[in-house]
Structure formats: structure tokens, C-alpha cells
Amino acid sequence: MSEAKVFDYQFKYRVASRPGGEGLLSCFACGVCTAGCPVSEVEGDFNPRRIIHQILLGEQEELLQSEYIWLCVGCYRCTAHCPQDVEFTNLLKVLRELAVEEGTVSAEWKKVVDEVDRRTQELRRALIKYLWNKGINSLEEFERFYREEIAKLGWVEGEGSNAR
Numbered sequence: 001m002s003e004a005k006v007f008d009y010q011f012k013y014r015v016a017s018r019p020g021g022e023g024l025l026s027c028f029a030c031g032v033c034t035a036g037c038p039v040s041e042v043e044g045d046f047n048p049r050r051i052i053h054q055i056l057l058g059e060q061e062e063l064l065q066s067e068y069i070w071l072c073v074g075c076y077r078c079t080a081h082c083p084q085d086v087e088f089t090n091l092l093k094v095l096r097e098l099a100v101e102e103g104t105v106s107a108e109w110k111k112v113v114d115e116v117d118r119r120t121q122e123l124r125r126a127l128i129k130y131l132w133n134k135g136i137n138s139l140e141e142f143e144r145f146y147r148e149e150i151a152k153l154g155w156v157e158g159e160g161s162n163a164r
């Protein structure tokens with residue numbers, strides 16, 4: 001039997017009262033943020049509009065315990081395109097702060113995520129240089145190379161991995 005969800009109807013006011021959360025209550029659920037999000041493209045369950053809906057419903061516990069609030073890469077595309085100036089990128093930062101404050105994750109976890117972001121850029125730089133130097137310059141060659149490399153990483157889920 002699944003556990004009943006816990007709702008905190010004051011949660012939205014706590015989020016909206018924090019720097020970065022001020023625009024929350026202006027959201028009219030148009031979905032523009034989700035449509036342009038690069039993380040939503042690769043992770044269908046990451047849905048900014050749904051996260052806002054969950055905040056408004058008061059699903060505090062579920063949200064603060066979710067890995068999804070850590071997936072955003074901070075590109076600010078959602079914020080730039082939002083017709084209501086909601087600033088979803090900053091809303092997620094508020095959720096992350098609350099997760100740390102409420103002990104859902106350790107303060108060290110936030111540093112780990114920051115380091116993942118930094119290393120991802122390093123990885124991208126190394127990959128581009130490698131492809132350039134090896135002359136891998138067609139999509140077909142790249143797909144083959146990518147699938148071979150990803151297959152070596154057992155923990156990577158998704159297209160091209162061997163984890164499914």
C-alpha cells in the first residue's frame with residue numbers, strides 16, 4: 001500500500017517569502033518553462049510546471065526529498081521565457097536551500113552538485129577537443145563513438161547506455 005502524501009498548505013508562502021521565490025504565486029501554469037528546458041528534454045519526469053504545481057499544492061516533503069530539484073543546470077532559459085516573471089531557476093534554488101536547512105540532504109551534497117556542474121564543463125571541453133583531434137565530425141561517427149564509450153559506464157542511464 002502506498003503512503004499517503006503529506007500536504008503543507010503554508011509551504012507556498014514560505015517559498016514565496018524567500019529571495020528568488022517572490023514570483024511563485026504569479027504562475028498561471030502555461031508550461032513555457034517546461035517546453036524550453038534542456039533537462040526536461042533528456043529527463044521526461046523533470047517538469048518545471050509540475051514542480052510549481054507541487055509547491056502550490058503543498059507537497060513539501062515529496063519535493064524536498066526528490067532528486068529532481070537537483071537536476072536543473074541553471075541555464076535560466078525558463079526564467080527568460082516566462083510570461084509571468086516567475087524565475088523558476090531561482091525557485092529551485094529556494095527548494096535546494098530548504099532541503100539543506102531541513103536536513104533532507106547534507107550541506108556537503110550541494111557542494112557535490114556544484115562540483116558536478118563544474119566537471120561537466122571540463123568533460124565537455126575534453127570531449128570536443130578529442131573529437132576535433134580524432135576527426136570525428138559526422139553525426140554517424142559521433143553516435144558510434146558515443147554509444148561505445150557510454151556502454152563502458154554501467155551507471156549511465158538513457159539512450160546509448162547499457163544500463164537498461
Ligand code: SF4
Nearest residue numbers: 027030031033082086
Ligand atoms: S512559464 Fe512561467 S507562468 Fe508558465 S508555467 Fe512556467 S513558471 Fe508558470
Ligand code: SF4
Nearest residue numbers: 037072073075076078
Ligand atoms: S534553468 Fe533549469 S529548469 Fe530552467 S530551463 Fe534551465 S535547466 Fe530547465
